[in-house]
Amino acid sequence: MIDQRNEILALLNSGSSFLVVSHENPDGDCIGATLALTLALQGMGKRAVAFNDDFVPHYLRWLAGADELVHTADPAAFDVVCVLDCGAPDRIGKLTERVLAHPRVIDIDHHGANEGFGLANYVAPTASSTSELLHGVLKFLGAELTPGIATCLYLGIYTDTNMFKNANSTPEAYQACGELVAAGAESMTVAKRVYIETTAERLQLMARVLSTLQIDDDGRIAGMVCTQRDLHEFNAKPEDLETFVEHPRAIIGVRAAYLLRELEDGVTVKGSLRSNDDIDVAEVAATLGGGGHVRAAGFRAKGTIAEVRALLVEKLRRAVADQ
Ligand code: 5GP
Numbered sequence: 001m002i003d004q005r006n007e008i009l010a011l012l013n014s015g016s017s018f019l020v021v022s023h024e025n026p027d028g029d030c031i032g033a034t035l036a037l038t039l040a041l042q043g044m045g046k047r048a049v050a051f052n053d054d055f056v057p058h059y060l061r062w063l064a065g066a067d068e069l070v071h072t073a074d075p076a077a078f079d080v081v082c083v084l085d086c087g088a089p090d091r092i093g094k095l096t097e098r099v100l101a102h103p104r105v106i107d108i109d110h111h112g113a114n115e116g117f118g119l120a121n122y123v124a125p126t127a128s129s130t131s132e133l134l135h136g137v138l139k140f141l142g143a144e145l146t147p148g149i150a151t152c153l154y155l156g157i158y159t160d161t162n163m164f165k166n167a168n169s170t171p172e173a174y175q176a177c178g179e180l181v182a183a184g185a186e187s188m189t190v191a192k193r194v195y196i197e198t199t200a201e202r203l204q205l206m207a208r209v210l211s212t213l214q215i216d217d218d219g220r221i222a223g224m225v226c227t228q229r230d231l232h233e234f235n236a237k238p239e240d241l242e243t244f245v246e247h248p249r250a251i252i253g254v255r256a257a258y259l260l261r262e263l264e265d266g267v268t269v270k271g272s273l274r275s276n277d278d279i280d281v282a283e284v285a286a287t288l289g290g291g292g293h294v295r296a297a298g299f300r301a302k303g304t305i306a307e308v309r310a311l312l313v314e315k316l317r318r319a320v321a322d323q
C-alpha cells in the first residue's frame with residue numbers, strides 16, 4: 001500500500017491542465033476511471049483530456065465523455081499526467097517514455113506489482129478496482145459526482161469484480177457502488193450494455209472458441225484459444241472475447257484457466273489467466289513478460305498458439321503442483 005493521497009490532491013488542485021491515461025487493450029475499470037477523472041476535472045473548470053492507445057470497446061462507447069477520448073497526445077503539453085490502473089508504466093503503450101519523462105505524474109492503481117512510478121502515488125492492491133480508489137479521491141477532492149461520472153465509476157467497480165462474483169468484492173466495493181447508485185449511476189444500463197446484450201457474431205465466435213476447450217492436469221487446468229481466422233470469420237473484434245475465460249474457469253475442479261488469442265502479427269499470442277483459489281497467476285504471467293493480480297493476469301508471448309499453449313499449460317501445471 002502506497003498512500004500519497006494528500007500529494008495527489010495537491011497536484012489535482014494546483015494543476016490547470018491534465019492528461020488522463022490508462023492501459024492499452026482497455027477494459028471497464030480502465031475506461032470508467034479514465035472518463036470519470038477527466039469529467040470531474042473538467043467539472044472543476046480545468047482542461048482535461050482522456051487518452052488511450054486503443055479504441056474504446058463498443059460496449060463502453062455509450063459512457064459520458066467516451067467520444068472525446070483521443071489516441072494521440074503530447075504529455076509535455078499538460079501540467080499533470082494522471083496514470084490510472086497501470087501496474088507498470090509500459091502498460092500505457094506508445095506514450096510510456098514521454099509520460100515517464102514528465103515531472104508531475106499521478107499514479108492511482110490496485111495492482112500489487114505497482115512500485116509507485118509517479119511523483120504522487122496511491123496504490124492499494126486490496127481494492128476491488130482503480131475506479132473504487134478514484135471514487136475515494138474524488139470525494140476528498142470535493143468534486144461534483146454527476147450521474148455521468150457516477151456511472152463510469154460504478155461500471156469500473158462492477159466489471160473489475162465481474163458483477164461481484166470475484167474475491168475482490170469487498171465491503172468497500174459494495175459501499176462505493178451503493179453511494180454511486182444513490183448519486184445517479186445508471187446501474188441497469190451498465191448491466192444491460194455490458195453483460196446482457198450481445199451480438200449474433202459474438203455468440204458464434206463463442207461457439208467456436210468453446211469448441212477449443214482443453215482440459216489438463218486431471219481437470220485442474222482448462223483453457224481455450226482463438227485465432228485471427230476465427231475473429232475474421234465472425235467479423236468479431238478482440239473485445240468480443242472479454243469474459244470468455246470465465247467459462248473454463250467456471251468448471252468445477254478447475255484451479256487455473258486461460259484464454260489465448262493470436263494477435264494480428266501472427267507471431268504473438270495474448271494470454272488471459274484466471275485462478276479460483278490461491279494459485280498466483282500473476283506470477284505465472286510474469287514469467288512470460290506479463291503481470292496482473294493473483295486471480296486475474298495477462299501476458300503477451302512470441303510463438304504460435306500451439307507453442308504458447310504447451311508452454312503455458314506446463315507452467316500452470318507446476319504452479320498447481322507447488323500449491
Ligand atoms: P485480462 O486477462 O482481462 O486481459 O487481464 C487481466 C489482468 O491482467 C488485468 O488486471 C491486467 O492489468 C493484467 N494484464 C493483462 N495483460 C497484461 C500484460 O500484457 N502485461 C501485464 N503486466 N499485465 C497484464
Ligand code: MN
Pocket residue numbers: 029030085110129130160
Ligand atoms: Mn483494474
